[in-house]
Amino acid sequence: MRVLVTGDRGYIGAVLVPFFQAAGHDVVGLDAGWYDGCDFGAPPTDYEQRTGDVRDARPEDLEGFDAVVHLAAVSNDPIGDLIASATYSVNADGAVHMAQVAKQAGVPRFLFSSSCSLYGAAGDGPVAEDADFHPVTPYGESKVRAEAGISALADDTFSPVYLRNATAYGSSPRLRADIVVNNLTGAAVTRGEVRLQSDGSPWRPLVHIEDISRAFLAALTADRDKIHNQAFNVGCDADVVQIRTIAERVAEVTSCPVTFAEGAGPDKRDYQVDFSKITAVLPDFAPQWSVPRGIDELYADMTERGLSSDEFERRFVRLAQVRELMDSGRLDEQLHMTAAPDVVATP
Ligand SMILES: NC(=O)c1ccc[n+]([C@@H]2O[C@H](COP(=O)([O-])OP(=O)(O)OC[C@H]3O[C@@H](n4cnc5c(N)ncnc54)[C@H](O)[C@@H]3O)[C@@H](O)[C@H]2O)c1
Structure with a gap:
């Protein structure tokens, strides 16, 4: 299939693109390039990469594609808390615009990268796809608005799918240091301690980025009646773990102590997710990773490459990079690029 992947130059995209290519699909990317040069390895380059903003996409840009995978987002x-209006502009209006032009161009399938954070304050018990939404941040709210707007476009010719990912982990050429498993492992490598901001009691649903890619691939090729206008939680029960368990495993692998930030207490973001639907409806989605193995992978890559404090605290932190692009005038207040970012060569 010929697939347009937006956000292909980000954390998940840099792993999903080669994964799709290995499965025989022809991939074209569309990305604004916010993290160009923020490299933790060589990002894939052996495919057509278009630089542009999804909010400016036109139907003629999407002609001839069999599917769109929409990852591009704040x-x-x-970042959402810093600039809520831009988050709604990119994540909600931009996503709905992308779906509209895809439909106009005759693209039959649209895979939207959503998030479990749209469930928000979900209460007790694991949340399934039919749960109510109680987002607690502009980011979570932006995913609710996007799903609603895209869903209104679903018809006989256009099948959107909402893949509600758990929090990702794993190594990527466009590594992120601001998500929990990567963060705790990176803290051990760069600071010699596994520093917790809470008492470590909250439960978190997690998923490796290669398993996210597996879920998108399964949704790409599944029969239409199984996925048409359907939402799927993306993750697996084995990867729903307490922060404390992640920290203890990182400490074991890196021989660094677990420490607690001043005032670390209970964290109210504590929720669990039900993954039975994706397992039942998309059997090709068979997750192959686990958090302990992901920590081993991250630790090996971080030590081999010599992760620096600057990379860990700034270059691989999405908020820090967006702030720098804004401060230097290369991103405007609505997060439109005004100039290409400086590309920093990696050793
Ligand atoms: N990483 C996670 O833990 C996680 C969990 C759940 C859902 N998701 C979702 O998956 C998607 C990808 O996440 P990620 O971690 O790879 O993010 P990322 O920040 O690493 O990558 C996002 C990419 O989108 C691009 N982009 C942003 N706005 C754009 C625009 N207006 N036009 C064109 N390109 C634009 C950026 O340049 C970047 O390359 C996002 O939609 C995110 O909300 C991620």
Whole structure:
């Protein structure tokens, strides 16, 4: 299949693109390039990469594609909290615009990268796809708005799918240091301690980025009646773990102590997710990773490459990079690029 992947130059995209290519698909990327040069390895380059903003996409840009995988977004709560209106512009309006032009161009399938964070304050018990949404951040709210707007476009010719990912982990050429498993492992490598901001009691649903890629691949090729306008939680029960368990495993692998930030207490973001639907409906999604193996992978890559404090604290932190692009005038207040970012050569 010929697939347009937006956000192909980000953390998940840099792993998903080669994964799709290995499965025989022809991939074209579309990305604004916010993290160009923020490299933790050589990002894939052996495919057509278009530089542009999804909010400017036109139907003629999407002609001839069999599917769109829409990853491009303001990808976390801290940026969303900093600039909520831009988060809605990119994540909600931009996603719905992308779906509209895809439909106009006759693209039959649209895979939207959503998030379990749209469930928000979900209460007790694991949340399934039909749970109510109680997002607690602009980021979570932006995913709710995007799903609603895209869903209104579903018809006989256009099948959107909402893949609600758990929090990702794993090594990528465009590594992120601001997500929990990567962060705790990177803290051990660069600071010699596994520093917890809470008492470590909360439960977190996690998923390796290669398993996210597996879920998208399964949704790409599944029969239409199984996926048409359907939402799927993406993750697995074995990867729903307490932060404390992640920290203890990182400490074991790196021989660094677990420490607690001043005032570390209970964290109210504590929720669990039900993954039975994706397992039942998309049997090709068979997760192959686990958090302990992911920590081994991250630790090996971080030590082999010599992860620096600057990379860990700034270059691989999405909020820090977006702030720098804004401060230097290369991103405007609505997060439109005004100039290409400086590309920093990696050793
Ligand atoms: N990483 C996670 O833990 C996680 C969990 C759940 C959902 N998701 C979702 O998966 C998707 C990808 O996440 P990620 O971790 O790879 O994020 P990322 O920040 O690493 O990558 C996002 C990419 O999108 C691009 N982009 C942003 N706005 C754009 C625009 N307006 N036009 C074109 N390109 C634009 C950026 O340049 C970047 O390359 C996002 O939609 C995110 O919300 C991620």
